[in-house]
Amino acid sequence: MLTVGNLSFRYPNNQEDTLKGISFSIQKGKIFGFLGPSGSGKSTTQKIVYKLLKGYTGTIIFEDKPLPDWGLEFYEKIGVCFELPNHYTKLTARENLNFFSSFYPIKRKNSDYWLDRVGLIADADKLVSSFSKGMKVRLNFVRAILHDPEVLFLDEPTTGLDPINAGKVKQIIKEMRDSGKTIFLTTHNMFDADQLCDEVALLCNGKIQALDSPSKLKLQHGEKKVIVTQSGDPGNPLTFPLDQLGEIQQFQSILKSNTIETIHSKEATLEEVFIKLTGQQLS
Numbered sequence: 001m002l003t004v005g006n007l008s009f010r011y012p013n014n015q016e017d018t019l020k021g022i023s024f025s026i027q028k029g030k031i032f033g034f035l036g037p038s039g040s041g042k043s044t045t046q047k048i049v050y051k052l053l054k055g056y057t058g059t060i061i062f063e064d065k066p067l068p069d070w071g072l073e074f075y076e077k078i079g080v081c082f083e084l085p086n087h088y089t090k091l092t093a094r095e096n097l098n099f100f101s102s103f104y105p106i107k108r109k110n111s112d113y114w115l116d117r118v119g120l121i122a123d124a125d126k127l128v129s130s131f132s133k134g135m136k137v138r139l140n141f142v143r144a145i146l147h148d149p150e151v152l153f154l155d156e157p158t159t160g161l162d163p164i165n166a167g168k169v170k171q172i173i174k175e176m177r178d179s180g181k182t183i184f185l186t187t188h189n190m191f192d193a194d195q196l197c198d199e200v201a202l203l204c205n206g207k208i209q210a211l212d213s214p215s216k217l218k219l220q221h222g223e224k225k226v227i228v229t230q231s232g233d234p235g236n237p238l239t240f241p242l243d244q245l246g247e248i249q250q251f252q253s254i255l256k257s258n259t260i261e262t263i264h265s266k267e268a269t270l271e272e273v274f275i276k277l278t279g280q281q282l283s
Contacts, residue, residue: 001063002060002062002151002182003024003025003026003060003061004022004023004024004025004045004058004060004061005023005058005061006021006022006023006058007019007045007048007056007057007058008020008056008058009044009055009056016206017206018041018044019041019045019056019206020206021058021207022041022207022208023208024201024208026184027198028180028182029180029181029182030177030182030183030198031185031196031199032182032183032184032185032197032198032199032200032201033185033186033193033196033197033214034046034184034185034187034203035186035187035188035193035202035203035274036188036202036204037188038188040203040204040205041203041206042155042186042187042188042203043083043186045186045203046080046153046184048060049067049153049184050078050153051067051074062151076104076105076149077149077150078150078152079144079145079147079151080144080155081141081144081145081152081154081155081157082155083155083156083159085136085137085139086140087128087131087136087139087140087143088128089127089129090129091128092125092126092127093115093120093123093124093128093131093139094111094115096128096139097111097115097143097146100143101146101147103147114145117172118139118141118165119165120135120139123135133160134160134165137159137160137161138161138165138168141154141157141169141172145172145176152176152182152184154173154183154185154186154187155186155187156187156188156189157169157173157187158187158189158192159189166192170192170195173196177198190269190270190274191270193214194214197213197214198213199211199212199213200213200214200217200270202273202274204274204277204278205278209274209277210273210277214270217268217270218267218268218269218270218273219267220273221268221272221273221276222266222267222268223266223267223268224241224242224265224266225239225241225242225265226240226241226251226263226264226266227263227266228254228260228262228263229260229261229262230254230257230259230260230261231260232259234261238250238254242265
């Protein structure tokens with residue numbers, strides 16, 4: 001669906017490139033995560049790909065056609081959810097969505113369907129000026145998907161949302177993926193990325209440090225160990241090597257004792273993988 005090759009970009013008056021020759025591809029019907037701290041180039045990459053920024057070097061192919069060759073029909077195929085919501089605050093939520101829906105020739109699901117899905121149907125006729133940040137974020141998300149785009153660009157889509165409403169948004173994202181939509185997600189939230197993404201790129205200082213599925217990255221950079229906590233001594237967990245675990249006598253004895261409280265492997269988290277590869281914290 002989207003292929004980016006050797007992409008570089010520098011903002012005017014900057015002394016250094018923001019993007020330094022990055023390459024990646026996104027398959028149709030997949031969620032691709034672009035992960036990294038603020039200032040790493042995540043949002044810049046998206047803005048280039050959906051034609052908001054020009055002056056880059058490298059190649060971008062969208063649906064087998066170079067990006068510069070696409071006309072206005074390109075915008076009917078994509079949906080963009082910006083990190084910072086920007087609405088007409090003197091209009092209601094429903095009026096905002098109906099206005100943006102009028103830009104597209106084909107009408108699809110009624111706006112009330114999506115307002116209901118994200119928990120805003122009761123507030124549909126309230127002025128957006130009265131909305132909280134989380135309500136504006138959800139309305140921003142609905143606006144991006146209202147015209148049923150083939151490719152969805154999401155920039156920090158759950159920022160400012162409580163766990164329940166974040167869960168509603170993530171459920172819709174999964175449903176869109178399952179229906180064949182392609183999703184390009186930028187975030188510094190490694191938990192969201194681990195839950196949602198089929199593949200992730202770890203970006204730091206304008207370069208991709210690693211690119212793979214979350215599960216493979218966690219296994220590759222984790223430790224092959226098992227941690228066991230016993231009910232009689234929860235403060236002193238025991239660690240065993242994963243290799244030849246079945247032959248370790250002490251582990252076998254604990255299994256037979258029926259005192260195991262928890263047992264889990266010591267795979268890395270995505271955040272730990274990122275810090276290991278880049279030496280940078282995500283905050």
